[in-house]
Structure formats: structure tokens, C-alpha cells
Amino acid sequence: MLRKVTLLAAALVLVAGPAFAAGDAKKPADIAFSYEGPFGAYDQAQLQRGYKVYREVCAACHSMNLLAFRNLADRGGPFYDSKYKNANDNPYAKAIAADTQINDLDSETGDAIQRPGTPADRFPNPYPNVIAAKAGNGGIAPPDLSVMAKARSGGPEYIAALLSGYTDPPAGVTLSPGLNYNPYFPGGLIAMAPPLAPDQVTFDDGTKSTVKQQATDVAAFLMWAAEPKLEERKQMGAAVLVFLVLFSGLLYASYRRVWRNESH
Amino acid sequence: MVDPAVNAANPSGGEDPSRRDFIHIAAISAAAVGGAAVAWPFIAQMNPSADTMALASVEYDLTKIEPGMQVTINWRGKPLFIRYRTQAQIDAAVKDDGASLPDPQTDAERHKEGKAQWLVLVGSCTHLGCVPTVGGGDYQGWFCPCHGSHYDTSGRIRKGPAPTNLVVPEYAFLSDTKVKIG
Amino acid sequence: MSGHSTYQPKNAFSRWMDARLPVGRLVWDSFVDYPTPRNLNYWYTFGGILSLCLGVQIITGIVLAMHYTPSAAGAFNSVEHIMRNVNYGWLIRYMHSNGASMFFIAVYLHMFRGLYYGSYKAPREVLWILGCVIYLLMMATAFMGYVLPWGQMSFHGAVVITNLLGAFPIVGETITTLLWGGFAVDEPTLKRFFSLHYLLPFVIAGVVILHVWALHVVGQNNPTGVDPKSKADTVPFTPYATVKDGFAMSVFLILFATFVFYMPNALGHADNYIPADPLVTPAHIVPEWYFLPFYAILRAVPDKLMGVLAMFGAIGCLFALPWLDTSKVKSMRYRPQAQLYFVIFVATCWILGVAGGKLPDDHVIPHLSTFTFIDADLNSYVWLSRVATLYYFAYFLVVMPVLGLIEKPRPVPETISSPVLGDSDKKD
Numbered sequence: 001m002l003r004k005v006t007l008l009a010a011a012l013v014l015v016a017g018p019a020f021a022a023g024d025a026k027k028p029a030d031i032a033f034s035y036e037g038p039f040g041a042y043d044q045a046q047l048q049r050g051y052k053v054y055r056e057v058c059a060a061c062h063s064m065n066l067l068a069f070r071n072l073a074d075r076g077g078p079f080y081d082s083k084y085k086n087a088n089d090n091p092y093a094k095a096i097a098a099d100t101q102i103n104d105l106d107s108e109t110g111d112a113i114q115r116p117g118t119p120a121d122r123f124p125n126p127y128p129n130v131i132a133a134k135a136g137n138g139g140i141a142p143p144d145l146s147v148m149a150k151a152r153s154g155g156p157e158y159i160a161a162l163l164s165g166y167t168d169p170p171a172g173v174t175l176s177p178g179l180n181y182n183p184y185f186p187g188g189l190i191a192m193a194p195p196l197a198p199d200q201v202t203f204d205d206g207t208k209s210t211v212k213q214q215a216t217d218v219a220a221f222l223m224w225a226a227e228p229k230l231e232e233r234k235q236m237g238a239a240v241l242v243f244l245v246l247f248s249g250l251l252y253a254s255y256r257r258v259w260r261n262e263s264h
Numbered sequence: 265m266v267d268p269a270v271n272a273a274n275p276s277g278g279e280d281p282s283r284r285d286f287i288h289i290a291a292i293s294a295a296a297v298g299g300a301a302v303a304w305p306f307i308a309q310m311n312p313s314a315d316t317m318a319l320a321s322v323e324y325d326l327t328k329i330e331p332g333m334q335v336t337i338n339w340r341g342k343p344l345f346i347r348y349r350t351q352a353q354i355d356a357a358v359k360d361d362g363a364s365l366p367d368p369q370t371d372a373e374r375h376k377e378g379k380a381q382w383l384v385l386v387g388s389c390t391h392l393g394c395v396p397t398v399g400g401g402d403y404q405g406w407f408c409p410c411h412g413s414h415y416d417t418s419g420r421i422r423k424g425p426a427p428t429n430l431v432v433p434e435y436a437f438l439s440d441t442k443v444k445i446g
Numbered sequence: 447m448s449g450h451s452t453y454q455p456k457n458a459f460s461r462w463m464d465a466r467l468p469v470g471r472l473v474w475d476s477f478v479d480y481p482t483p484r485n486l487n488y489w490y491t492f493g494g495i496l497s498l499c500l501g502v503q504i505i506t507g508i509v510l511a512m513h514y515t516p517s518a519a520g521a522f523n524s525v526e527h528i529m530r531n532v533n534y535g536w537l538i539r540y541m542h543s544n545g546a547s548m549f550f551i552a553v554y555l556h557m558f559r560g561l562y563y564g565s566y567k568a569p570r571e572v573l574w575i576l577g578c579v580i581y582l583l584m585m586a587t588a589f590m591g592y593v594l595p596w597g598q599m600s601f602h603g604a605v606v607i608t609n610l611l612g613a614f615p616i617v618g619e620t621i622t623t624l625l626w627g628g629f630a631v632d633e634p635t636l637k638r639f640f641s642l643h644y645l646l647p648f649v650i651a652g653v654v655i656l657h658v659w660a661l662h663v664v665g666q667n668n669p670t671g672v673d674p675k676s677k678a679d680t681v682p683f684t685p686y687a688t689v690k691d692g693f694a695m696s697v698f699l700i701l702f703a704t705f706v707f708y709m710p711n712a713l714g715h716a717d718n719y720i721p722a723d724p725l726v727t728p729a730h731i732v733p734e735w736y737f738l739p740f741y742a743i744l745r746a747v748p749d750k751l752m753g754v755l756a757m758f759g760a761i762g763c764l765f766a767l768p769w770l771d772t773s774k775v776k777s778m779r780y781r782p783q784a785q786l787y788f789v790i791f792v793a794t795c796w797i798l799g800v801a802g803g804k805l806p807d808d809h810v811i812p813h814l815s816t817f818t819f820i821d822a823d824l825n826s827y828v829w830l831s832r833v834a835t836l837y838y839f840a841y842f843l844v845v846m847p848v849l850g851l852i853e854k855p856r857p858v859p860e861t862i863s864s865p866v867l868g869d870s871d872k873k874d
Contacts, residue, residue, distance in 0.1 A: 038708060066526050070318050088318055120318040143720070147526065150711060151719035186729065226719070229529070229536040236537070237707025244700045247298060250291040251693040257287055258685045262484060295692075305534035309509055313531040 026183040028154050028161030033220055038238065041231045042224050047078035049203050050221025053214045056201050058145060061137065063125040066146035067225055069097035070119035076231040077224065088119040100124055138178040140191050149219070149226040156219035158184065163215035166194040321446035323438065326382065334398045336387055339445055343387030343395050344433065345406075346443070349417060354380050356404070357418035367428045371418040374432055384435050384445065385419045391426035406430065452479050476662055481680035482687045483668035485862050489563075490666070491694030492556035498695050499549040500654065504647050506542040507591075514594070516640035518633040521596035522721040540710040546588050547713045548702050550736035553581060557764075562788055564776030565667040571768040573660040578764045580653050587646040588734065590639040597718035598728050604631045604639070606731060610744070613754040630724065670862055671776025679862040730805065738802030739795050743838065745806055746831035748821065756835065763842035770842055772850030780856040784849055791841045794834045801831040 034043040051072065054064070072079045073090030084090040097117035102124060106113045117124075127133035133141035149156045162184045169181035169188075179189045196211045203209055224230075312320075322339055324346060329335055334347040349357075357371040375383055389396050389408040400407030401414035403422050408415075413424030420429040435445040453471040455461040460470050513532050515524035528535035557577070560566055566574035593604045608625050612618040627634030665673065674680045681687075705712065713735060717728040733741050740757050747753035763770070778784045806828035809815070816824045823829075 066523065066530065068315070068318065070314075071530070074314075086317070087314075088321070120315075147719045151716055153716045155716075233536060233540075233707055233710070237703065240703045240707060241700065243294075243298060243301075244696060244703060247291075247294045248693060248696040248700065250287065250294055251689065251696050253287045254291040255689045255693045258689045262681060262686070291692075305537050306505065306509060308533040309535060309538060310512070311533050313513075313527070313533065313535070315527070315531040 025186045025188070026161075026165070028157040028165075028184055031157050031160055031216060031219070033156060033223070035220070035223065035230055038234060040234060042076055043220065044078060044080070045205055045207075046217050046220045047224050049201075049205070049207060049213075050217040050219070050224075051078045052203065053196075053201050053218040054145070054221055057195050057214075058218065059123070059126060061126055061133075061142040062145045063127070063133075063142075064123045064146045064225060065125065065144050066122075068120060068122050069093050069100075069117060071225075071228065072096060073119070074228060076228060078221070090119070093119045097121055138191060142192070145222055145225065147226040149223040151226075156223040159222055160212075160215045160219035162190075163196055163218065164211045321444060323442060323444045326441045326443060331381070339386075339433070344445060345383070345385045345387040345398070345419075345430075347383045347385070347398070349381050349383055353404075353417040357416060357420075360403075360416060360418075360420075360422075366421050369418075369420060369429055374418050374420075374429070376437060379437065382443070383419060384433060384443065386431040386433050388431070389413055389426055390421065390428045390430065391424070396430070451475050476658070476683075477688070478682065478684040480662065480683040481674065481677075482666055482683050483674050483679060483862055484681045484686075485668050485670060486666065486687070486690075487669055488690075488694055489555070489559040490668075491691050492552050492559065493661075494691035495552045495695055495698050496549070496556060497654070498698075499545060499552055500647065500651060502541060502545050503549060504651070506538050506545060507644070507647065509538050510542055511644060514640075516594070516637050518596060518636055518722070521594060521636060525595045537706070540706045544702065544705045544710060544713065546591060547705070547734070547736065548698070549584065550588070551701075552698070553584060554736075557581070558792060560667075561767075561791075562778050563667055563669055564671050564771070564773070564778065566768045567671075567771060567773075567776050568768070569664045570660075570667060573657065573664060574768055575765055576653055576657040576660055578761070580650055580657060581764075582761065583646055583650045583653065585737070587643060587650065588736065590643040590646070592734055593636065593639050594643060595718060596636060596722045598720040598722055598726075599715045599718040599731070601631060601722035601724065602727050602731050603733055604635065607733075608635075610754050610757075613751045615751070632724075667776065668862060669777060669779055670859055671779070672859060672862055675861045732803050735799065735803070738800075739798035740802070742798040742802035742827075742831040743835045745802070746828065746835040756839075760835075760838060763839065767842060767846065771846045772848075773846075773853070773855070774850070775855040775858055777858075780858050781849075781853060782856065783853045784845075787841060787845045787849065790837065794837045794841070797834045798831060798838065801827045801834065806831070 033040070034046070035041060070087040070090075070093055071077055073084060073087035073093040074080060077087075079090060079092035079096075080087075081090055081092070087093060097119050100117040100121070101114040102117045102121050104113055104115050105111065127136060127141075130141050143151075149159060152158050154161075162182060165184045166180060166182050169175055173181065173188065175181060175189070178191060180191070180193055181188055182190045196214045198211055199209045201209055201214055203213075207213060320340055322337065322344075324335075324337060326346070326348075329346065329348045331348050332350045332353075334345055336343045336345055338344070354371070361370045361372075371380070387395050389410065391408065391411055391413050394408050394410035396406035396408040396413070396415060398406055401423075403414055403416035405417040405419060405422075406415040407413070408424065408426065411425050413426035414422050415426075415430055416422050418429075419432075421427070433445055435443055438444050451471055451474070453464070453468075453474040455464045455470065463469070464471055510528060513524065513528045513535065515521060525539065528539050530536075532538075560574065560577070589603075589607060593600045608622050608631060611625065612622040614621065623629075625635065625638075626632065627638060668674075715732065720728075732738070740760060743760050744753045744757040747756045773781060773784070775781055778788055804827040806826065807822060808827050809823070809825050810827060810830050811825055814825050818824075819829065
């Protein structure tokens with residue numbers, strides 16, 4: 001009897017599971033990212049392109065407060081080089097950091113100064129504070145992008161679809177000033193103007209710079225930023241699961257042996 | 265996970281006992297290996313985190329120090345002494361190279377070649393970690409107020425309970441006026 | 447069940463110790479020699495699995511507390527610090543967040559097992575009630591733990607749940623102010639929730655000890671519901687139960703690891719990766735999955751106070767169950783009619799869970815508007831919740847008392863050993 005209950009419950013899971021996904025916005029198209037699947041890993045060239053899109057386009061308005069330049073050279077990151085186990089020594093991370101002026105205080109005088117960044121510095125914030133961010137963007141502060149890929153249902157696919165999915169508003173929808181129409185955005189009306197344009201970012205590896213390419217690459221980069229330990233996690237997961245399956249097999253053999261002379 | 269008594273209390277069967285035991289021993293060993301593997305992340309998490317490691321080296325501009333003065337900066341949560349020694353202080357240190365020292369070292373071994381005026385030391389007494397005061401003690405180097413250790417102008421222990429000289433950290437001159445510690 | 451001890455100290459030290467503090471004897475009597483019914487099936491392994499869950503939560507939790515900052519400004523970033531900078535921090539945090547869900551999966555199966563085999567009936571009433579107390583403590587702990595990352599769902603979940611208590615007349619407002627330590631959920635709320643979230647698991651561990659103690663006084667129930675009568679009905683706990691529990695734990699860990707390593711955020715909500723903002727509520731606020739059935743019951747009732755009372759009453763029914771069930775037969779294996787009502791009850795809990803995750807006015811069958819019945823379309827989740835809520839309470843308050851008096855159970859075996867030989871239903 002209890003077995004029937006179990007089967008019933010399993011059937012209900014299958015039927016009701018997908019019903020949890022809801023929403024009135026257009027469903028983003030699936031993208032086959034390299035990091036998906038049980039053995040997935042980030043595509044380093046894609047992360048480098050994505051970082052360039054972030055730095056040249058998104059960073060003008062969006063902060064990424066949780067990331068430091070050294071993270072770019074962490075294992076699995078866009079500029080990881082196995083020669084530099086310590087991410088702080090990675091020349092790319094150093095060069096990128098040094099390109100940026102960081103606000104600091106002079107250790108002698110206490111005056112506000114700007115100095116070149118080091119790998120330990122966080123990505124600079126485009127606005128000095130939230131009030132300035134709001135004032136500069138029609139009253140809505142652009143959200144921080146550090147964990148954006150995990151903070152929206154649909155994740156990177158949603159981000160890619162949103163960035164490349166701006167259209168003219170359908171008949172009957174009038175846009176008030178400062179708003180744009182995007183069918184992927186819940187409600188359709190979004191303050192962010194279409195950020196990407198063809199060839200806006202020149203990719204160093206020669207990849208054709210279409211809006212779709214830029215959107216996909218920056219989505220992959222944001223996924224890496226939100227979940228930098230994904231590769232390590234999946235690799236460890238495979239080892240743990242293999243161990244647990246073997247261990248369960250051993251325990252089952254042990255169990256059968258212990259119980260073999262007992263009727264039950 | 266599995267009680268070791270699985271083996272001990274195992275009901276005897278008619279089969280080869282060594283094969284019977286093997287499965288139980290293998291299962292228990294696997295449990296032990298699994299347990300040990302699980303323990304590692306829980307121990308490793310206590311080691312310094314990545315952001316702490318990122319701050320493990322600091323750079324300092326030496327033009328801010330006057331001759332005879334010492335600055336104390338925070339390095340890895342501990343004080344770091346950078347002392348601009350006068351010629352008299354260097355001479356005093358070199359003079360004692362041959363003296364009977366608890367932890368024998370020449371002054372030349374404790375500074376970078378050609379930079380005898382710059383002494384970079386971890387400002388933590390080698391006895392029990394107090395911060396020695398500069399210019400004190402019988403040798404005018406450092407004096408540790410906690411338990412009375414006397415260091416000379418080279419940071420070598422001369423008198424008191426501390427077993428070794430003040431530690432010279434790993435550092436390098438990036439230029440004549442800039443030093444990188446760590 | 448508690449016969450005389452068979453513990454034999456093996457060496458001089460254990461003899462010396464046994465005369466002073468007989469821990470060895472206690473462990474031997476409780477976990478080695480302890481007689482367990484020989485017919486326990488895999489549904490009886492969840493007790494062991496739950497101890498494992500509690501252990502995992504306490505150990506990972508202590509580690510997380512070493513790196514976490516309980517402040518409104520620092521909480522969100524400190525969780526991300528754990529995920530990014532702390533060595534294996536991502537692993538430990540995902541173990542803890544998914545471990546809570548695993549804990550509830552196991553506890554629900556453990557409870558349904560008890561309901562089906564009549565494990566709450568005399569003489570196990572106190573054992574059952576202690577279990578209900580553990581369940582309540584688990585819910586409180588899980589709720590406060592979910593607040594700690596201080597994301598949008600954390601914050602607004604805390605707002606909604608604490609406001610529930612404001613429904614009580616006269617004392618309601620005093621209670622919520624006391625919980626908040628202010629005029630709303632804020633920094634003081636977070637700090638006290640952190641403190642209590644650290645404390646409660648140890649209270650749970652204490653009640654678990656009482657739960658196991660009570661279990662060892664009355665002995666384990668079993669699928670026949672017939673208490674063991676002779677040694678032929680039982681086997682020693684070790685190795686028989688230990689190796690079976692061990693195997694079941696290992697299989698359970700496969701499920702656990704699959705979530706931790708391959709879908710660590712599947713049971714959470716994307717909005718909780720947005721830092722808490724008191725000025726903006728997420729579009730669709732839902733509790734964690736394990737609270738959804740109760741959330742559905744809450745929303746099924748149109749009155750605020752009555753809704754809250756219904757929700758607490760749903761848990762209260764569990765406490766009263768030993769005296770609501772009038773059947774003389776313990777196990778539903780021999781109660782065919784009760785089996786039917788039980789299956790409907792399990793399905794009802796599932797339906798409530800699904801309904802709790804929906805907006806009340808959503809259509810159950812998509813794109814089909816029927817007619818408005820009283821206050822909502824008949825084809826809506828609010829009406830589905832109402833029907834399910836009605837059955838939920840009817841199961842405890844009508845089916846359990848009445849069915850026991852009128853049903854005709856199948857013959858119950860004399861001893862545990864007898865059905866083993868003849869009963870074809872034994873694997874049930």
C-alpha cells in the first residue's frame with residue numbers, strides 16, 4: 001500500500017514540478033552554455049569577451065561590488081593562468097587593476113587621493129553612493145551585477161535574452177519618457193535603454209561582435225561572477241557521487257550478508 | 265556511519281569467514297576514508313581566506329621616514345618595523361658581530377646588501393609575541409616590556425627570555441625608495 | 447522492552463568506569479544489544495537519517511557562524527564572502543542550505559511512516575508528542591535560518607511570518623514589537639534571530655535525546671503494529687539495524703550530494719540573491735517549500751485571525767492524534783479503508799504544497815474561467831486550497847475518530863514472526 005503512495009507522490013512531482021515556473025514575461029530562449037551539465041566548465045575565451053563587454057558597456061552604470069581584480073585570475077576565471085597559482089601575481093590582473101584609478105586616502109595627510117589599483121582592489125563603483133546612482137538614472141539605481149545571474153529566475157539565459165531582446169512597444173502601449181519596451185522584462189517596461197549595438201565592443205580574438213554575441217558572452221561572464229566555484233563544485237561532485245555509489249554498494253553487500261540467515 | 269561492532273557481532277554463517285569479513289572491513293574502511301575526506305574542508309576553512317591572502321603583501325614608500333626614525337605599519341595583522349638607522353647605530357651593530365650572541369648572526373645578514381640603513385623587522389617579540397618598544401633596553405635597539413627582552417640595533421636578542429632575533433620578513437626593494445614586504 | 451543489561455565490561459578500565467559512570471553500558475544497551483523488531487522496512491531508517499541531518503546542520507552551521515556577520519549592512523556580503531573567499535566555504539554553505547531541505551524531506555517521510563503504521567498509539571503517545579515538538583522546533587530554526595542571508599526573500603519572509611503573530615487580539619502587537627525589537631523587521635531582529643538560530647539546534651538535540659529515550663522505553667513499533675512477544679520477534683540493533691540504517695543513509699547522501707553539487711539553488715528562490723530592501727517587496731513572495739502546505743492553509747481562510755489559527759491548528763491536530771484515532775488496530779496494513787483515507791491525506795498535503803506556491807487567484811486548469819463562487823473563481827488555487835484544507839482537518843477530526851469505530855479491520859497476526867511466513871502483503 002505504502003508503495004502505491006510512493007508511486008502516486010512521484011507521479012505528482014512529475015506533473016506539478018514544471019507548474020512552479022510562472023510569469024507573464026516572454027520566456028528566454030535556451031542557450032547551450034559550456035558550463036552546463038555535470039562536467040561543464042567555463043569557456044575562458046567567452047569569459048574574456050564577456051568581461052570586455054562588462055567593462056566597456058555595463059560598468060558605466062552598474063557596480064560589481066563583490067568582485068576584486070584578483071578574481072579575474074582565479075582558477076576558472078577569465079584570465080586564469082596555471083603559471084600563477086597566486087592570483088595576485090597574474091600579470092593580466094595586475095595590468096587591468098593598474099589601469100583603474102581607485103579612490104583612497106593618503107596615509108600621511110588623510111587627503112582623498114586616487115591611486116592605480118592593485119589586484120586586491122574591488123571593481124570600482126561608477127557612482128560614489130546610492131543617491132548619486134539614483135539621481136543619475138531617473139530615480140532607479142542600476143542594480144549591482146555581482147550575483148545578478150543567480151538573482152533573476154531564468155539566470156544567464158534571461159540576461160542574454162533581455163540584453164538582445166529590445167523591441168518596439170506593441171500597439172496600445174505608450175512609453176513614458178525614460179522607459180523602454182522589452183518583452184523579456186516582467187511588465188515589459190524597463191528603465192535601462194538598449195545597452196548593446198553591433199560592433200560596439202571589439203573582441204580581441206576576432207569573434208564577430210553582434211548584439212547576440214555580446215549579450216551571450218556577458219551573460220556567461222556574469223554567471224561566472226555569480227558562481228565562480230562552479231567548476232570546482234562539479235568536479236568534486238563527480239568524485240563524491242562515485243564514492244557514494246560504491247560505498248552504498250559495499251554497505252548493501254554487507255547488509256545482505258548480515259541479514260542472510262534471518263527471515264524478515 | 266557504520267558501527268565497528270558490525271564485525272564483532274556478526275552472526276557466523278556457513279561460508280568462508282575471510283570473504284565474509286572482507287566485505288564488512290571494506291565497508292568500514294570506505295566509511296573511514298569518506299569521513300576523513302569530509303573532515304578536510306571543515307579544517308581547511310579555518311585557513312586564511314582568499315581575501316586575506318590577497319592583502320598578504322604591502323608596499324611602502326621610504327621617503328616618509330627621517331634618519332633615526334622608525335615607522336610601524338600593519339602587515340598580516342602584526343606590526344612591522346621599518347627603521348632608518350643612523351651610521352652610529354649601524355656601527356654599534358657591526359661592532360657586536362663577534363660578541364657572544366644567543367642567536368648568532370652578523371648585521372650584514374639582517375639587511376639587504378648596500379642598504380644597511382634600512383632594517384625591516386616583524387615587530388613581534390620572539391618570546392611570546394608582545395610588541396617591543398623602539399630605542400629602549402641595554403643595547404638601544406628594542407626592549408620588550410612584557411618579560412624584559414633586550415634587542416640591539418640590529419634586532420638581535422642580547423639579554424632576556426626571548427630565544428631568537430627579531431624576524432626579518434621576506435621583502436624586496438622595488439626602487440631606492442620603495443619596498444615591498446611579503 | 448527494557449530488560450536487564452547484558453553488558454560485559456571487557457577490561458579493567460571499562461569495569462572501573464562502569465562502576466562510576468556507565469556510559470559504555472548505556473551505549474551497549476541502547477545501540478548494540480537493543481532488541482529491534484525483525485520486520486522493520488526501509489521506512490524505519492529515517493530516524494537514523496534524521497540524526498545524520500541534525501549532525502550535518504550543526505557542524506556546517508558552527509563553521510558558517512565563524513565567518514558570518516549578523517548585521518543588516520554586513521550579512522548579505524558575509525554570506526557571499528563565504529561563497530567566494532573562505533576555503534570550501536561554498537561547499538559548507540550549500541551543504542547547510544540544502545541540508546535544511548533534506549532534513550524536512552526526511553522528517554516528512556518519518557512522520558507519514560508514523561501515521562501509516564500507527565506509531566503514535568498507546569503506549570507511544572509521549573514518543574509521538576516529543577517528535578511533534580522536534581518538528582515545531584525545526585520549523586522555527588529553519589525559518590530563522592532563512593532570514594540570515596538578509597536577501598529579499600529573507601527579509602520579506604520575516605515580515606510576513608512575524609506579522610502572522612500580530613493577528614492575535616490584544617497581545618498581537620506586543621508580540622510582534624517584542625520579536626522585532628523595533629517598529630519593523632530590522633537589525634535587532636536579525637541579531638536575535640541569529641542568536642536563536644544558533645541556540646535552537648541544541649534544544650532540538652536535547653529533545654531528540656528524550657525522543658530516543660522514550661523510544662527505548664516503549665520499544666519500536668513495526669509494520670504489523672504488534673509488539674514483539676519473544677526473542678524470535680527481534681534482532682539485536684547491531685549489526686542488523688546499524689548496517690541497514692547505514693545503507694539507507696548512504697543512499698540518502700546520494701540525493702543530498704546531487705543537490706549540493708549539481709543544483710544547489712534549485713530549492714531556493716532567485717530573489718534571495720538580491721540584498722534586502724525594506725522599500726520593495728518581491729512580486730511573488732513564497733516561503734521555503736517545506737512550509738508551503740501550511741501557507742496554503744493560512745491563505746485558504748479569508749479571515750486573518752482565523753487563518754493563523756487554522757495554520758497552527760493544522761499542527762495542533764498532530765499533537766492530539768493519539769487521542770483522536772479510536773482504532774484498536776495500530777497498523778494500517780490491516781485497515782484497508784484507513785489506507786484509502788491515508789492516501790488521500792498524503793495527496794492532500796501535496797496539493798496544499800503546490801497551492802501554497804501559487805498566487806491564490808491563479809487558475810488550476812489553465813485558461814479556464816468558470817464562475818465566481820462567493821469570493822473567487824471556482825477554478826482557482828484558493829478554492830483548491832479550501833477543499834484540501836477541509837479534508838486535512840476532516841482526516842484528523844472526523845475520519846480518525848469515526849473510522850476506528852465503524853471499520854472492519856483484517857485479522858491481525860498473533861506475533862511479528864507469524865505473518866513473516868504466510869502474509870503475502872509483508873513487503874508493503
